[in-house]
Amino acid sequence: MxxxxxxxxxxxxxxxxxxxxxxxxxxxxxxxxxxxxxxxxxxxxxxxxxxxxxxxxxxxxxxxxxxxxxxxxxxxxxxxxxxxxxxxxxxxxxxxxxxxxxxxxxxxxxxxxxxxxxxxxxxxxxxxxxxxxxxxxxxxxxxxxxxxxxxxxxxxxxxxxxxxxxxxxxxxxxxxxxxxxxxxxxxxxxxxxxxxxxxxxxxxxxxxxxxxxxxxxxxxxxxxxxxxxxxxxxxxxxxxxxxxxxxxxxxxxxxxxxxxxxxxxxxxxxxxxxxxxxxxxxxxxxxxxxxxxxxxxxxxxxxxxxxxxxxxxxxxxxxxxxxxxxxxxxxHPLGIADRPGATPVLIEEGAIVFDRVTFQYGKHTTPLYSDFSVTIPAGQRVGLVGRSGSGKTTFVKLIQRLYDVTGGAILIDGRDIRDATQASLRSQIAIVAQEPILFHRSLAENIAYARPGATRAEIVEAAKLASADDFIGALPKGYETMVGERGVKLSGGERQRVAIARAFLADSPILILDEATSSLDSESEQLIQEAMERLMVGRTTIVIAHRLSTVRALDRLLVFDVGRVVEEGTHETLVRREGGIYRKLFERQALELTRGLQLA
Ligand SMILES: Nc1ncnc2c1ncn2[C@@H]1O[C@H](COP(=O)(O)OP(=O)(O)O)[C@@H](O)[C@H]1O
Ligand SMILES: [Mg+2]
Structure with a gap:
């Protein structure tokens, strides 16, 4: 000793x-x-x-x-x-x-x-x-x-x-x-x-x-x-x-x-x-x-x-x-490092493949995903639903390579994401995170973070598409308003709209919305929905949503349950499945909705 x-x-x-x-x-x-x-x-x-x-x-x-x-x-x-x-x-x-x-x-x-x-x-x-x-x-x-x-x-x-x-x-x-x-x-x-x-x-x-x-x-x-x-x-x-x-x-x-x-x-x-x-x-x-x-x-x-x-x-x-x-x-080792000889990736199609992926968080004893395979063709709009803690956010973190898989591989356009530089990979994936974080900088700077050279007109255009222009216009300093550390001076819904504006501006081949509208009221969500649908065109899109109305129109839904996809298909096929998880979820939400209507 x-x-x-x-x-x-x-x-x-x-x-x-x-x-x-x-x-x-x-x-x-x-x-x-x-x-x-x-x-x-x-x-x-x-x-x-x-x-x-x-x-x-x-x-x-x-x-x-x-x-x-x-x-x-x-x-x-x-x-x-x-x-x-x-x-x-x-x-x-x-x-x-x-x-x-x-x-x-x-x-x-x-x-x-x-x-x-x-x-x-x-x-x-x-x-x-x-x-x-x-x-x-x-x-x-x-x-x-x-x-x-x-x-x-x-x-x-x-x-x-x-x-x-x-x-x-x-x-x-x-x-x-x-x-x-x-x-x-x-x-x-x-x-x-x-x-x-x-x-x-x-x-x-x-x-x-x-x-x-x-x-x-x-x-x-x-x-x-x-x-x-x-x-x-x-x-x-x-x-x-x-x-x-x-x-x-x-x-x-x-x-x-x-x-x-x-x-x-x-x-x-x-x-x-x-x-x-x-x-x-x-x-x-x-x-x-x-x-x-x-x-x-x-x-x-x-x-x-x-x-x-x-x-x-x-x-x-x-x-x-x-x-x-x-x-x-x-x-101290970086944890996730670029491979020697890693080159910038140019995502053209945006096809995402999970090939027999096993993943487990550092100190956990059991893997969250074991031998997990999913293929998302280029341009498909996929919705992920499932209980909280079922591994939806982890799924998108793995696509961004914020964590390395412990087994198998994740491929984008057929290429292992570990062969690309991290910065090039992530800069081509636009993500609206579950809890968006903003810099204590002006709103304009925060929106333009996705595209540093953006002009004021482009910034305003993106804000309009994200229904953020109205509330920003009402602020005393407008686009020059400072938002507080991590964005604390904005409401949750406002922060989300700024993050969505960022995604509009990013114009990336892959778009990920992780409960991106969860803090918005249904009315605001409806307003953005249309713009979002336009944003999704021609991009591979992953939408995680709690409210099923947000995802029902997508091409394909994946129902997650503790690290597995237990059901998949379109909204129409899934609601018809007797005793299905999705169907149960849907019925419960429909019930809540009618109750809400009756109350109102
Ligand atoms: N950084 C982390 N370290 C350890 N465990 C984590 C971490 N992030 C998430 N988890 C765990 O992984 C599981 C899946 O989480 P997550 O993917 O965020 O679920 P979802 O988005 O479906 O609600 C949860 O049990 C959660 O506690
Ligand atoms: Mg989550």
Whole structure:
């Protein structure tokens, strides 16, 4: 178990650093400029104590013209080194801004691209809020990681190595003490961060992600919460998640603080050793006052860097952990991917064949469809009826390849849909979904989503055909009205009419209407019906409907019952079948209709 945990930890670093270095490789020039400039600026720092020592040397001598000249030279070089460092760093920081921003932008785009292509199943089981949290936290992580590695770690290393060499050249013992002390210090710091703080941070971040998900879930379902007056219940629920997050984060921060304390103690030990060696050298008569000045200045510069290294290691750990889940997004399999060599499909006829299809939803134990075969000839208008949960919506999701079949194949115009690119396949299937979802964009944009280049005249024409023009015209901003997140500012029937207008505009060879008029009153439905019939001409059409009046005129009806077609035929043949399911359904609806009429 301990072994496994250790592997996972190393894994986070390997995974994230590998990812970051691959991103760096995309901007080789900027990387070269960054490391070059920071190297120069740090070398200026390394040399500073040398000239501080020379200055002390000069001013402790006699005040002769020669002494003054030496003092002024040392003084001038000190100032020059300082100015040089500032100027070069300024340059480096400007380059870093461009470098990091481009990386953050690229990574955000890449994550979005990936998330968009994750399967319907992934989206169905993942909180949108959690995903947003992973992406934003990860972007912050990139910023911190770049800063840590380039501005901090690298110069610190140059400083350590440079100072050890510089002092080692003068007194080998001093160089040795500094080198060994620094290496030990860094090793302990890194070990604590990787082995002690980081695992706690991974866990804390997992709860941070969950908190994002929980917040988004409750907020987006606010209408339900309000409807049940359940605000307090939701607050209690959230407080559980927040409590967990607080626990885990508290533990991470405590561990980080302890790590910082240990680093402080180690620094004091190191200082003791270095100053001790300097005093020893002085006692032995090897070092004089200016040498002590050199050692002390070096140490103060070095100590600053070392103290920072502790902070940098903690930052490194934090940024690696913050990026971990974002990097995972990049490596998570898509679920449904285009086959290598998949080509765009051009649907000409629109014949649909289910060839001995077996399909089962992820964790279900029994398949919904087993060895299921159906043939829909090109241009046929087919109605699907049957109890809710009998697999009608799944049938059309499979045609869109939102899920892959577990056995058999689905063919369109004789071609396996898995051989086509998903985007080309879906863009040629117009679908009015059971619960249409709209973007929080204008109505015009929402309708034109089916055909991005559509003119205003085409949009209005489609809206008219879908009987949406009337209600849109009555809105204060008409076609420019924003519809709210997912379209919440419209009624169910209005949303459906917008979705139907989209389908009119899409002009696709295959048309699918999944309970597309279920939220409309019979009168509005009648109005659209005629237009819909015109829309169906020359297209393969699948109509799922609860109200049988919607489908009775179609070429063929399929009656579904838990993943099987139990009856099929035209309305006329099906109503004549003694004891048939369709007949029973029809009789019940006819009865309800007459009762309704009597009441009215
Ligand atoms: N994403 C999903 N994951 C797991 N099971 C699902 C999913 N979607 C639908 N189901 C199940 O599959 C069955 C068929 O659903 P569906 O095709 O939506 O039925 P219908 O449209 O006929 O009402 C139902 O039992 C439903 O619970
Ligand atoms: Mg359905």
């Amino acid at each position: 301990a072994r496994l945990k250790l592997d996972l930890r190393g894994n986070a670093y390997r995974k994230v650093l590998g990812f970051i270095f691959r991103e760096w490789a995309k901007q080789p020039w900027r990387v070269a400029v960054l490391f070059g400039t920071f190297l120069l600026a740090t070398i200026a720092d390394v040399l500073t104590p040398l000239y501080a020592g020379q200055l002390v040397d000069a001013v402790t001598g006699a005040a002769t013209p020669a002494g003054l000249e030496a003092a002024l030279w040392a003084f001038g070089i000190l100032i020059g080194l300082g100015l040089f460092g500032v100027a070069v760093r300024q340059l480096a920081f400007m380059a870093l801004i461009q470098f990091t921003l481009r990386m953050m932008a690229d990574v955000a785009q890449a994550a979005f691209q990936r998330v968009q292509r994750f399967s319907t199943d992934w989206h169905a089981s993942t909180f949108a809020g959690s995903t947003v949290r992973k992406v934003t936290r990860g972007m912050g992580g990139i910023d911190l990681l770049n800063d840590t590695l380039i501005i901090m770690f690298f110069p610190s290393l140059v400083m350590l190595v440079g100072t050890s060499i510089l002092l080692g050249l003068i007194w080998p013992l001093m160089g040795l003490v500094i080198a060994i002390g620094s290496v030990l210090y860094i090793a302990v710091t890194v070990a604590l961060s990787v082995g002690y703080v980081s695992p706690a941070a991974s866990l804390a971040n997992a709860w941070d992600t969950r908190m994002g998900g929980a917040l988004a879930d409750a907020i987006s379902c606010n209408s339900v919460v309000k409807g049940f007056g359940a605000e307090e219940r939701e607050e209690l629920r959230l407080s559980h998640v927040v409590g967990k997050w607080r626990d885990r984060t508290g533990r991470t921060w405590s561990r980080g603080t302890l790590n910082g304390g240990i680093q402080g103690a180690m620094l004091i030990l190191l200082r003791t050793a270095i100053v001790g060696v300097a005093v020893l050298l002085w006692w032995q008569g090897v070092a004089k006052a200016s040498d002590i000045a050199l050692v002390l200045t070096s140490f103060f510069v070095l100590q600053g860097y070392l103290r920072d290294i502790g902070q940098h290691v903690r930052n490194l750990q934090r940024s690696v952990n913050d990026m971990e889940e974002l990097v995972d997004v990049q490596f």
